[in-house]
Amino acid sequence: MFLSLAWPFLGQAQDWTEARVIERFLDQSPYAREARARVDAARAESAGRTLLPNPNMVVSREGAGYAAFYQIEQQLPITGRRGLLKQAGAATVGATEADTAALLWSLRSDLRLAFYQLLATQRREAVLSDGIRDLDDVIRILKAREQEGEGSRYDRLRAERELAEYRSQLAVARTEVAHARGVLSGFLPTGTGVDRVAGTLETVANMPVLDSLLQRALGHRSDYLAEQRQVERYRLEARAADRLRYPEPVATAGVKRGDVAPGDRQTASAVGITIPIPLFNRGQSEVARWRAEQERASARHSALERRIRGEVTAAAEALQLRRNAIAQYRSEVNELGSDLSRITRVAYQEGEVGILELLDSYRVTRQSLLRLLELEVLAKEAQIELDRAVGEEVLP
Numbered sequence: 001m002f003l004s005l006a007w008p009f010l011g012q013a014q015d016w017t018e019a020r021v022i023e024r025f026l027d028q029s030p031y032a033r034e035a036r037a038r039v040d041a042a043r044a045e046s047a048g049r050t051l052l053p054n055p056n057m058v059v060s061r062e063g064a065g066y067a068a069f070y071q072i073e074q075q076l077p078i079t080g081r082r083g084l085l086k087q088a089g090a091a092t093v094g095a096t097e098a099d100t101a102a103l104l105w106s107l108r109s110d111l112r113l114a115f116y117q118l119l120a121t122q123r124r125e126a127v128l129s130d131g132i133r134d135l136d137d138v139i140r141i142l143k144a145r146e147q148e149g150e151g152s153r154y155d156r157l158r159a160e161r162e163l164a165e166y167r168s169q170l171a172v173a174r175t176e177v178a179h180a181r182g183v184l185s186g187f188l189p190t191g192t193g194v195d196r197v198a199g200t201l202e203t204v205a206n207m208p209v210l211d212s213l214l215q216r217a218l219g220h221r222s223d224y225l226a227e228q229r230q231v232e233r234y235r236l237e238a239r240a241a242d243r244l245r246y247p248e249p250v251a252t253a254g255v256k257r258g259d260v261a262p263g264d265r266q267t268a269s270a271v272g273i274t275i276p277i278p279l280f281n282r283g284q285s286e287v288a289r290w291r292a293e294q295e296r297a298s299a300r301h302s303a304l305e306r307r308i309r310g311e312v313t314a315a316a317e318a319l320q321l322r323r324n325a326i327a328q329y330r331s332e333v334n335e336l337g338s339d340l341s342r343i344t345r346v347a348y349q350e351g352e353v354g355i356l357e358l359l360d361s362y363r364v365t366r367q368s369l370l371r372l373l374e375l376e377v378l379a380k381e382a383q384i385e386l387d388r389a390v391g392e393e394v395l396p
Contacts, residue, residue, distance in 0.1 A: 015198035018115055021184070022108060028189040031107050035100035042096035046089025050082055058254070069270060071254030079248055084240035091233035098226035105222060109388040111187045113381060118180035119197050120377040124370060125177055128170040131366045135163045138358070155355040162359045166366075201376040203323055203383045204394055210316055213390055217312045220391035224308060227301040234294035241290055244283025250274040308389065315386035322379040329375055333368050 026032050056073040139159045145151030184194055208216075218224060252272035259265050344361035387393045 015196050016194050017197070018112065018199050021115055021188070021194070021197070022111065024189065024192060025108065025111055025187050026104070029187060030189070031187070032104065035104055038100055039093065039097050043093050046086075046092050049089055050086045052077065052082075058252075062258075065259045066265060067256065067258035069254060069256050071252050071270060071272075073250050073252045073274075075248055075250050077248055079243045079246040081240050081243035081248075084236050084243065088233050088236035088240060091229050091236060095226045095229035095233060098222045098229060102222035102226060105391065106388065107187070109384055111184070112384050112387075114180065114184040114187065115197055116199070116201065116377065116380050116384070118177070118184050118194075119199050119201065120373060121173065121177040121180045122196060123201075123373055125170065125173040127366060127369045127373065128166060128173055131362065132163065132166045132170065134362060135159060135166060138362075139163060158355050159359060162363075201373075201380045203319065203379045207316065207319065208394065210313060213312050213316055213386075213394065214309055216392065216394075217308050217390045218305065221304075221308055222391060224301070224304055224391075227297055227304055230297040231294055231301060234290050234297055238287050238290035238294060241283045241286035244281070244286065245278050247276040247278055249276075311389040312386070315382065315389045319379065319382040319386050322375065322382050326372070326375045326379055329372060333372075 053075045058069065058071040058073060061068045139156060142151050142156040142159055146153060146156055181194055184197075185192060188194070207213075250273065252270075252274065254270050255267055256270040257265065257267040344358050347357075383394070
């Protein structure tokens with residue numbers, strides 16, 4: 001087919017597929033390691049807030065006569081605040097996990113964009129290389145005809161001039177390949193070399209309806225889920241802070257050794273309890289703080305929902321429009337372009353057209369291939385942006 005973009009690649013053993021690139025990114029990239037460490041840090045911090053307070057060892061001695069105390073003091077968590085903090089900690093860890101998942105999903109989408117940009121630049125290079133080979137064949141024929149006295153020197157020089165233009169474009173395309181390769185390598189661990197990538201620029205054949213996409217987005221977007229968990233976390237934090245109005249006593253137990261009479265020293269047990277009086281600090285400022293944070297998180301959650309709806313709607317519309325553009329371009333160009341170069345070449349050999357018409361047919365063919373490639377890249381980028389907006393890959 002005239003506008004087919006499935007060019008064969010050399011060195012298939014070195015080709016990287018999208019799945020292989022993503023696997024390397026998620027397993028070994030610094031971004032993934034940082035995300036996992038962030039979750040571990042949040043989990044450790046949350047666990048530390050619910051540990052029982054350390055007991056105190058008290059040793060004292062009175063100087064008037066002999067009296068010595070050896071005691072241990074321990075705060076008693078009887079208000080239920082520790083349980084609420086444990087639930088709030090679980091919500092915090094969940095929010096952090098969702099935040100890191102959202103970050104990795106965004107980076108994964110950027111990685112996919114870089115992958116397909118490299119794939120597109122490789123194919124652009126292939127189009128120009130094919131064009132150079134075609135012109136080399138034409139120039140070889142023109143040289144032979146010129147030597148036999150059947151062709152003009154002008155035709156050969158004009159074709160060689162066109163070949164120089166192709167080569168300059170190919171040089172630019174190769175710099176674009178090198179740049180795209182560098183961008184892709186930036187997402188991967190140090191020492192990972194990506195020489196070539198292999199894949200297809202095809203987009204989903206049947207896109208789900210918009211309502212389905214919106215429901216999937218609200219159920220899968222990690223940043224949206226993170227805000228939900230933050231709202232729950234702040235609600236629990238406020239409840240835990242409200243328990244500060246109830247005192248948690250400190251129990252004391254130990255032994256006392258002292259003189260009860262001249263020459264009579266005895267040892268006996270000693271117990272006690274200390275009850276703080278919540279006179280000035282009843283947790284009112286902490287409650288107000290966490291309720292304000294809950295309101296902020298709830299507002300962010302509502303705003304994010306509206307933004308997600310807008311992003312999904314816009315991305316779905318952009319993908320549909322770009323897929324329609326590809327279909328229209330193929331239907332309009334394929335019928336005219338499949339035989340253009342062959343017909344013009346035969347007409348040139350029979351003397352019906354000149355060298356300029358022949359070279360123009362090659363140029364139009366190359367431009368058609370590059371234009372279709374550009375449309376396919378735009379459609380693929382729109383699909384990736386739709387995946388980013390939905391929070392998961394939109395499969396057929």
